[in-house]
Amino acid sequence: METATQGSTRNDQRGNIQDKDKGKRRFVRRNSRIHGKGVFARMLIPAGMRLMEYKGERITDKQSEVLYADTTHTFLFMLDSTMVIDGGQNGNTSRWINHSCEPNCEANEEADRVYIDALRNIADGEEITIDYNLYLEERHTAKLKREYACGCGKRRCRGTLLASKR
Numbered sequence: 001m002e003t004a005t006q007g008s009t010r011n012d013q014r015g016n017i018q019d020k021d022k023g024k025r026r027f028v029r030r031n032s033r034i035h036g037k038g039v040f041a042r043m044l045i046p047a048g049m050r051l052m053e054y055k056g057e058r059i060t061d062k063q064s065e066v067l068y069a070d071t072t073h074t075f076l077f078m079l080d081s082t083m084v085i086d087g088g089q090n091g092n093t094s095r096w097i098n099h100s101c102e103p104n105c106e107a108n109e110e111a112d113r114v115y116i117d118a119l120r121n122i123a124d125g126e127e128i129t130i131d132y133n134l135y136l137e138e139r140h141t142a143k144l145k146r147e148y149a150c151g152c153g154k155r156r157c158r159g160t161l162l163a164s165k166r
C-alpha cells in the first residue's frame with residue numbers, strides 16, 4: 001500500500017497513524033445527516049493535514065458514461081485529464097466523503113493522484129466534507145441542478161453539487 005507523508009507523521013490510506021499514535025484511526029465511516037454514509041473525524045485534525053488518498057480504478061470519461069449511464073449515484077472523481085478515478089472499484093473510505101458548500105477539506109490533484117487535505121482544524125466527531133464542484137458537459141439546467149441537489153444545510157449553500165458554469 002502506498003503511503004502519504006505529512007510532516008513527521010506517516011500514515012496509510014485507511015487512516016492509521018503508524019508511529020506514536022499507532023493503531024488509532026483518524027476517521028470513521030458512519031451515517032450522515034447530509035447524505036447516506038459519511039466520513040467523520042475521530043480526533044482533532046489540524047489544518048493542512050493530508051488525510052488520505054482518493055483511491056480507485058482509473059477509467060476513461062467514456063467508460064464511466066457507459067458503466068453508469070443509468071444512475072447519478074457514483075463514486076467518480078474527475079481528473080484534469082480525460083481520466084476518472086472510480087472509487088466504486090478498489091476505492092477506500094474517501095469515497096464516502098460528502099459534499100458541502102462550505103467544506104472543511106479540499107481534494108488536491110498531484111500527478112494524476114488525488115489527496116484529501118484539511119482546509120482548517122477539524123474537531124473530533126465533525127463530518128469531513130469537500131466541495132464536489134461537479135462540472136458536466138451538458139448545460140446545468142434547473143432540472144439537472146435538482147438531480148444533483150445539495151443537502152449540506154450551510155448558510156451559503158448553493159443548492160446543488162454542480163459547479164457554477166465558467
Ligand SMILES: [Zn+2]
Binds near residue numbers: 101102154156158160
Ligand atoms: Zn450545499
